[in-house]
Amino acid sequence: MIKRLVFISILGILLLGCKAKKRTVSSDSSKQESTLGGNKNTQMDYESTGLYPLPADTGKFQRFSIGSVEEYIDTFSEIAQYEMKAYGIPASITLAQGLLESGFGKGDLAVRTNNHFGIKCHKGWQGDYDFHDDDEKGECFRKYNHPMYSYRDHSEFLSKRARYSFLFNYSSTDYKRWAKGLRQAGYATDHRYPQKLIYLIEKHKLYKFDKGVQLNDAIANSEPKxxxxxxxxxxxxxxxxxxxxxxxxxxxxxxxxxxxxxxxxxxxxxxxxxxxxxxx
Structure with missing residues (x-):
């Protein structure tokens, strides 16, 4: 138990120090002022949720460079498991979406914004943002100072929006139903989106990260809708x-x-x- 508590408390430091250190190639202060209703670098109050600690928001954008699919999985698999514990979203689904939406961590949007899930600004977003061509030219996408904030926002995004609510009736280890449900709910316009997620999960055995994760119902269901x-x-x-x-x-x-x-x-x-x- 002591070992686990120590591990959790220094998780953010370890990722920044060991893994993130070798992947971070540069950092720069964000200079964009948000016109969406908030101040620049506004992030959600993550620490008050009682979840694992995230890196302190220094107000500086940390640019990451991921060398391979294996390196991406090694970097973020544990984060995906902690998000699964808190919100009930299969870690395999989170990782597969991260891999696909971020172009294995190498996509232009992911590199420029640390947005690993292609989440657009949407009404109410008060953080930083950048523009990227997607379904339409020059669409607004959320921007994070560290990829771990992107992972947390992905959990919040799915768990707090009405159109995804039915997904949480599925087993947290049934990645196939989750993959198909995400397409049904409109997460992506690509008709082959479920097949792509399932392919990544099975090719890289991401389903192994779903096993043994004990869900924290107190946190996942703390704000019923x-x-x-x-x-x-x-x-x-x-x-x-x-x-x-x-x-x-x-x-x-x-x-x-x-x-x-x-x-x-x-x-x-x-x-x-x-x-x-x-x-x-």
Whole structure:
């Protein structure tokens, strides 16, 4: 027990000192002021959650260079397991998404922003950001001073949004259902997204990181959510895609809950959208 407590308490230091040291090639102060409602370098209050310690936010961007898939897994597998313990998201899924979305840690977006999960700014984001071409040109993506903040934000992002709530009814070791569910919920537009995640998990045996992780229900379920279905009346110019962006719900989910077989909308049509009301 003593050994475990000591290990947890110095986890951030070890990653910064041993692993991160050999991968960090440069650091620079972020000079962008956020126009999304907050100050630059604003990060969530991670330490108050009672989870493992993250590196102190020095206000400086730490640039990482990952040499291989194996090095990426070695660097972040333990972090993925701690996130699984706290939030119930399979470590294998987190790692596979990190590998895929970050281009194995070498992608332009990941290198420039330490954003390993392709999470866009979205309404309410108060941290740093950068722009990157994705579904549209010059989209806003979240920027972190250290990749570990990206891992925590990924857990928060999935656990606190209505459209992903059904995933947490799945077993935390059923990576195949999670992979398919993420696509269903609209995490990615790529129709082969589940197959790509499953391929990475099985090729690199990422499922082994799901085994033996004891979930911390007190933390994962500390803020239960209340949901309600609301109705949007279609206006001129509305599309399923624009509604999905407005209400943070996938196109597939809108079609499912409205029993729609096509993407066509009519002015005045009532569309049910699932929205998150509040947290207790």
């Amino acid at each position: 209340i949901y309600e279905n609301s109705v949007h009346v279609v206006q001129k110019g509305d599309t399923l895609y624009s509604l999905s962006r407005r209400y943070f719900i996938s196109v597939d989910e809108i079609k499912r809950i409205n029993n729609m077989n096509s993407n066509n909308l009519a002015i005045g049509q009532k569309i049910t959208v699932k929205t998150e009301l509040s947290k207790k």
